[in-house]
Amino acid sequence: MPDGRSKLDTRDIENIPYILKIMSLLNVVLAIVFPPVSIFLNEGMGGTLFINILLTLVGWVPGSIHAVWVLSKQGERARI
Incomplete structure (x- = not known):
């Protein structure tokens, strides 16, 4: 295309569920390896992050x- 944008392909739309599953798996791995980082990326700054930092220090x-x-509670809220 002359304006530099690519055309949206139907294969891109079909791959979205696959990409979301990979992202969820990576998020769980991150939660196991670096718990506060995972909480920060999903919840931001707040009480949940503070609690997780304290638990990780323990x-x-x-x-x-x-x-x-x-993460599991966040997934339940997303499905509702």
Whole structure:
């Protein structure tokens, strides 16, 4: 196209569910490896991040469990 924009292809639209599944998987991996970073990227600055930082300072496992739990609750809210 002359204006530099590419045409939207139907294959791009068909790949959206696949891309979202990959992003969700990467988000869970990030929640397990770096819990506060995952919370910050999903929830932003707030009480949830502060709680997760405290739990991660207590131990990596409580912080990871909390981060995965927050992600699951966020997924439930998105489906409603």
